[in-house]
Amino acid sequence: MTETIKTKFTCRDVRVHYGDFEALHGIDIDIPDRGVTAFIGPSGCGKSTFLRTFNRMNDTIDGCRVSGKILMDGEDIYDKNLDPVLLRAQVGMVFQKPNPFPKSIYDNVAYGPRIHGMTSSRAELDNLVEKSLRRAGLWDEVKDRLKLSGTGLSGGQQQRLVIARAIAVDPEVILMDEPASALDPIATAKLEALIDELKERYCIIIVTHSMAQAARVSDKTAFFYMGDLIEFDNTDKIFTNPGNNRTQDYITGRTG
């Protein structure tokens, strides 16, 4: 066996219902521990829905039910005894629209560590905030205005602030739902460079509508279509030699 990368998430027959509507029809997938996995597919195919199953954010939606098995490092994350609060500390999330808290930049990053009691002194917290902002590539831009509101930053800076905020809790996984869709090309390029760096440490799952972006940043790509996983393979394989006609049609722009 030459496979060296561990599996982070093992999904078996994952179905998600919104009320009576079945949005995902039994997904089986193994997501690797390191690197970037991209989810692509036409609008409404269930990418966001699937992404939210990994940190149980679907629990907060009324009428949403998840069935099937999702194992993280071999443990069932839908186990009755598992508190989603602890899961979410390990699985961070970045949303489509940057959503910094209307508080200072410092407090934004410090919020997670504070609620989890991760630091015992102010100096330690200062360090953690700086480290997180550095990792998110934002430190140099904001180090002189940590006390200013996070909502006063540009869209791209806000998105990196939100990433810093997620990193500060020291997660193992970072989920990103169309993180660049509200950003201009330059901010997008910065974000992609950041993702490239982060993938050494974290398992990153990213939903994107940009084929080029998926091709640039991801190692593996999953193509979804109307609630089904059509194809999941190495990114270069998907984009050069897809095994399925639907995938081919989608990436060449004939559907979606």
Added chain:
Amino acid sequence: MTDTSFTSEAALKRLKKRRGKEWRFRIWGRAAIGFALAALAWLLISIVGTGYTAFQQNFMTLEFELSESVLAPDGTRDPEKLRGANYRRIVQTTMYELFPEVTDRKAKQELFGLTSASGATNKLRQMVYNNPELIGQTINVTVPASDQIDQLLKGYIKRDTDESRRKVSDQQIAWADTLKERGVIKKKFNRILFMNPDSRDPELAGIASAVIGSVMILVVAFVLAFPIGVGAAIYLDEFAPKNKFTDFIEININNLAAVPSIVFGLLGLAVFLNFMGMPRSIPLVGGMVLALRVFPTITIATRSALQGVSPSIVDGALSLGASHTQAVFQQKLPLAGPGILTGSIIGMAQALGETAPLLMIGMVAFVTEVPNSITEPATALPVQIFLWSDSAERAWAERTSAAIIVLLVVLITMNGFAIWLRNRLEQRR
């Protein structure tokens, strides 16, 4: 074929019609606003017009000889005796000395009527009681003129009406004019209006007990209604299961906000007074009744403030591993704060203006003392207005309007503060 170009005749006609519609709507809107402003102006002019003169009142500065033979004929300084002494006699003597030529009994009585009999005697009694040393001295004291003289000098009692049809005689008019000329009678800022409790004599009546009563009622109402209202809203919005029962509760809270306030008064009467046996006329009960009245307002304001907070903020907190409670209390509630505060202040302003429920629980009592605690009888500002407006005399009408002005000023201040607070807190985002 229809011509679809934007410059065709039909298109231009449609455009004109659209413009006409917009124009008519603007006119309509302006007319509505003009009407509202006119109504407001009319209210202000009529009330301020009758009430502003009450902020000044005519006072007489007189020389009183506190002779021992009248006040303490036995030479002792026993406080109880000093309290019961014949101060009226002192005031009479002083008044008679203003015009020594008057000897006729009836004329003397009229002369005495220039001053506020109880106003002057009460003031002297208070001074002597506090400082018995004064006995034997001659002191200058400023006392209110009688309400009739005050009204006369303010021009509300017309001199050219027939003597038999006014309460002030020609003789009294002549005296009042002379005293004004001599500088004995002077118009001054009316502290009585603000410092005194209610009285049977208009020249001595003030809104102090009503204002203190209102403040106590509002404090009680706020302390009860704010936590209940905000708590109910947070629970309903964030934690309650969404089912028929919570829908039912929601509808009922909305209905409660629209229930006529007299119903709350009846409820208070039945529950707090008759069933629980609490005393009538006290601010505690008034506050409890008004808490029922305003808590739905606070709940509704809080819910709309909570719903106005972007869900992405809560999602952000949850995705970091915050519990639902943490996300709500640490992120959502602070953002809803301005809306909650504004809603609460407006609710309190509503409570300040409430009259009917207070009448039901007996807050119409004639209270001549400023209450010291929430369990002492008190009245409230709007109730005081209601009570005074019932009296026919001109002096009461003036004071009624003055009390309304005070109430309006407080209301405008509260609402203005709410707007200011909202703007300020929102800028900080």
